[in-house]
Amino acid sequence: MLHFRLSKPILLATLALTYSITCYATPSKADYKSFQPSPDQPYYFEDGKVDFGTYNGFRRYHADCHVCHGPAGLGSSYAPALIESLKVMSWGDFVNVVISGREGRDNMIMPSFAKNVDIVTNLSDIYAYLKARADGVIGANRPAKFPKVKKLIADK
Amino acid sequence: MVTAKRKVLAICFTASAMLAAAGGVTANSELLKMQKNADDWVMPNGNYASTRYSELNQITANNVKDLQVAWTFSTGVLRGHEGGPLVMGDVMYIHTPFPNKVFALDLNEDGRIIWKYEPRQDTSVIPVMCCDTVNRGLAYGDGKIILSQADTTLVALDAKTGKKIWSVKNGDPSKGETSTAAPMVVKDKVYIGISGGEFGVRGSLTAYSLKDGKLVWRGYSMGPDSDTLIDPNKTTHLGKPVGKDSGINTWQGDQWKIGGGATWGWYSYDPDENLVYYGSGNPSTWNPVQRPGDNRWSMTIFARDADSGMTRWLYQMTPHDEWDYDGINEMILVDKKIKGKMRKALVHFDRNGFGYTMDRITGELLVAEKFDPAVNWATHVDMKTGRPQVVAKYSTHQNGEDVNSTGICPAALGTKDQQPASYSPRTGLFYVPTNHVCMDYEPFEVSYTAGQPYVGATLSMYPAPGGTNLGNFIAWDADKGKIVWSNEEPFSVWSGALSTAGDVVFYGTLEGYLKAVDAKSGKELYRFKTPSGIIGNVNTYMHNGKQYIAVLSGLGGWAGIGMAAGLTDPTAGLGAVGAYASLSDYTQLGGTLTVFSLPD
Structure with a gap:
């Protein structure tokens, strides 16, 4: 678990590391059970279904993000469409903006979500969902999902 | 800590309000x-x-x-423009969404600007406003124009010059407290509520002195009786006294905070009964499993004494909300024969899909029926x-x-x-603008952090079964x-209606049309496409012997979230645009006042 009294830079570094740690997991045949998300491949998709993490990203996105960024990342009259943004945004940029916030054009404000446990602990899932949307892999609807896989910790 | 301090304040001010009342406030x-x-x-x-009815009858069916x-005016702000203009004599007052500009316009010169007020507000308030930075308008009283800014600053401006007379802070945006409502002035007080149900705030209605902005009383939606200004023996719910601390005892632990x-x-007001009527919104979070109990007094119609704030009666429409059916919609006060008996009635069209008719003196429930046949979450009341x-x-x-409940209307x-x-x-x-939209709703566990969204559910929305109209x-x-x-x-009607003695009813649409329909038959009589989607409310006034119709255009609000992007169709993929054609094909952002009249 993340420690929430971490300063913002450390928190960012920790989040950025999340993937690099998981990347060391034993590579195995592509299968939702063995799937380990990485910045390059944050989601798993097969037979119209996504891994549970990506599905969780869908849920979390629609709890906290969609009120501004619109359903399914389609944008709104006052926040950009993330299915477009994520085409050019790296995992690092994404983490940076969500944690630090930023001021955009036309008085658009992205607040910092560094203190939001619901966002921070689900950040890689939200990224996976939006990346799958940006890649055109899943539609605007609730994605079908594979069952939850209990991840083994540090099996290296 | 903050809560405790507020509590003390509330008690002190209540006491002083009562003293003042006893001393005889001149109405x-x-x-x-x-x-x-x-x-x-x-x-x-x-x-x-x-x-929203006018006796003017120059414009007829x-x-x-x-x-x-007749003329138009651009506000210079491209956000959701809710609410509508006020008109007094030769002057029209309009407001904008964030940054909440106020304009006084000269009706003798096609809306030439007499004065303009633009507050300085910290932009950090923008992201804590759940559904766009809307504002629903101004109030007038005693030579002052009252504005409730997004950052909860309530400000009184000199109606003649726009000069600030006083201002007071009603809430704390860093805790998610914001403001979108239009204040109401009664006698020597200004009433204003608070927004932030998606951030775990504790709702309240506060009365400030119209003269100097001093807090007179504050009645919370939940909490001990001293906070809610509820008398356990005298305040009733459907005729029965509510008992001690009714704002706490249907919550688990401290969740009411x-x-x-x-x-x-x-907010509405009945001068004969001296009661202020309004409704409270959803209990926080949207995940009902996390907050067992009826969650009183969320989702409730309040009738409070205008002077003291004491609650005469309440009615909770949606106990233990599981769908986000806020009870905040307007209370329309009419004297009318209901079930064969003349009543001082209160009519309220709730988010939950039921149209309620109540006795506004006693709080007796007279009628509760669905005003859209699609409503299915409850069989009846x-x-x-x-x-x-x-x-x-x-x-x-x-x-x-973690279960997705589907097909809820x-x-x-x-x-x-x-x-x-x-x-x-x-x-x-009654002429009612409605939504015809259903949803899937999946609640899940969330944690509370002050100033952060506290939602805990994911929703998909789509047109009600059997059609494509929203x-x-x-x-x-x-x-x-x-x-x-x-x-x-085709889209949700997000514009406030106007009916007139000319037997015409006006409303706006999300595509941007101002429409006039026949009050008796509903037949469309006129339409004009304004520059942007209309989520503002239509009004009418007479100037130099001529009747005018005025409305603000400017797409946004909650309608601007889902609708602008195109709703999800549960049965087909994103490609199934077709009937759910995106609103952005019809209109774009805007911020314009359009004023109509008959030709000379």
Whole structure:
């Protein structure tokens, strides 16, 4: 678990590391059970279904993000469409903006979500969902999902 | 800590308010008279009864087809423009969404600017406003224009010069407390609520002194009796005293402290009873499993004494909300025969899809019927207990966390949101802008952090089964509880209605049309496409012997979230645009006032 009294830079570094740690997991045949998300491949998709993490990203996105960024990342009259943004945004940029916030054009404000446990602990899932949307892999609807896989910790 | 401090304050101020009342506050009857002058439009919903009806009859069902644009005015702000203009004599007052500019416009010179006020507000308030940075308008009283800014600053401006007379902070945006509502002035007080149900705030209605902005009383939606200004023995719920600490004892532990029940809607006033009426919003979070109990007094109609704030009666429409059916919509006060007996009635079209008719003196429930046949989450309202009979398969609590409950009607937008309805005494009918949208709803566990969203559910929304229209504009009989006529609209009707003695009813649409329909039949008589989608409320006034119709355009609000991007169709992929054609094909952002009149 993340420690929430971490300063913002450390928190960012920790989040950025999340993937690099998981990347060391034993590579195995592509299968939702063995799937380990990485910045390059944050989601798993097969037979119209996504891994549970990506599905969780869908849920979390629609709890906290969609009120501004619109359903399914389609944008709104006052926040950009993330299915477009994520085409050019790296995992690092994404983490940076969500944690630090930023001021955009036309008085658009992205607040910092560094203190939001619901966002921070689900950040890689939200990224996976939006990346799958940006890649055109899943539609605007609730994605079908594979069952939850209990991840083994540090099996290296 | 903050809560405790507020509590003490609330008690002190209540006590002082009572003393002041005993000392004899002279009633300022100026507005009582002004609201009856049909030439002006002195409060957001036309009058204290919130009927949005005007006696003006120059524009009629026969000649409205000749209506044309008299002049326009750009506010310079591209966000959702809710609410509408006030008009007094030769001056019109309009407001904008964040940064909440106020303009006084000269009606003798096609809206030339007399003065402009633009507050300095920290932009950090923008992201804590749940659904766009809307503002629903201004209030007038005693030579002052009152504005409630997004950052909860309540400010009084000199109506003649725009100079600030006083300002007071009503809440703390860093805790998610914001403001979107239009204040109301009664006698020597200004009333204002608070927004932030999606951030775990604790809703309240506060009365400030019109003279200097001093806090007079604050009544919370939940908490101990000293906070809620509820008398355990005298305050009633459907005729029965509510008992001690009713604002706490249907919550688990301290959850009431972040219990929601925001008060961001409209306020009405009955001068004979001296009661202020309004509704409270959803309990926080949207995950019902995390907050067992009825969650009183969220989702509740309040009747409070205008002087002391004490609650005479309450009625909780949606105990233990599981769908985000805020109870904040306008309370329309009409004297009308209901079930064969003359009543001082209160009519309210709730987000939950039921149209309620109540006795506004006693709080007795007279009628509760669905005003959209699509409503399915409850079979009916038990008239004895006042409780909606929830259908198990649409209960997001019974289905539980991490389960997606599907096909619930209405969606969280409600069968009707804040866009106020109108009542014409000539037809005896209510004209109601509605949504015709259903949803899937999956609640899950969330944690509370001050100033962060506290939602805990994911929703998908789509048109109600059997059609593709996302809205209806209906005429409603509040005695029978029946729809008299219904016009389909391709998108939700997010604009406040106006009815007139010319037997015309006006409303705006999300594509940007101002429409006029026949009050008796609903037949469309006129339409004009304004520069942007209309989520503002239509008003009318008379100037130099001529009747005008005015409305703000500017797409946004909650409608601007889902609708602008195109709703999700549950049965097909994103490609299934077709019938759900995106609103962005019709209109774009804007911020324009359009004023109409008949040709000379």
